[in-house]
Amino acid sequence: MPSADENRELTSTLHLGLRSVVGNSPADLVSELISQATEEERAIIEGVLSGDNNSAMVFIHRGAQKGSRFLVTADGVSIGRSPESSIFLDDVTVSRKHASIEKAGTNFTFKDSGSLxxxxxxxxxxxxxxxxxxxxxxIGKFHLLFVGSKLGEK
Structure with missing residues (x-):
């Protein structure tokens, strides 16, 4: 007869403490990002905001890779711990193939890939x-800010 330790689940879900985003409207978060950006980053952000909705950007604004930015095109992006991911987040709290952002019509859609x-x-x-x-x-320890051409619209 197996002992209780042998029947133990080898994986478990880790729920990280989430910070409250109450009081930070999408416009406030984008304004804060713009105010802290370099002149080059500001030009890129304003270009995306005034664009034709065929591309967007994701900025890491909290976490180990703070300041990193990634272009999201109509082809979409993969997000995960795998080095093959378009957005590579190197931390054990992130699954290898954690999520994706895909373009569907005029919108960008975030999809979790069944991450732990x-x-x-x-x-x-x-x-x-x-x-x-x-x-x-x-995603895990990382906080990413999505910036598209439509502020606060879906």
Whole structure:
């Protein structure tokens, strides 16, 4: 007869403490990002905000890679701990193939890929969500800010 230790689950879900995003509207988060950006970054952000909605950007604004930015095109991006991911987040709290952002019509949609620790958009656990500019995505320890051409619109 197996002991209790032998029947133990080898994996478990880790729920990280989420910071409250109450009081930070999408416009406030984007304004804060712009105010802290370099002149070059400011030009890029303003270009995306005034663009034709065929591309967007994701900025890491909290976590080990703070300041990193990634272009999201109509082809979409993969997010994960795998070095093959378009957005590579090197931390054990991130699954190898954690999530993706895909273009569907005029919108960009965030999709969790069945990750162990889950994904959050604006502090809400999600498996799929249409993104608006200023939405905050949390994957593991990383907080990413989505910037698209439509501020706070879906």
């Amino acid at each position: 620790n889950g994904s959050y958009v604006n502090n809400e656990s999600v498996t799929e969500k249409v993104l608006a500019s200023g939405d905050e995505i949390q």
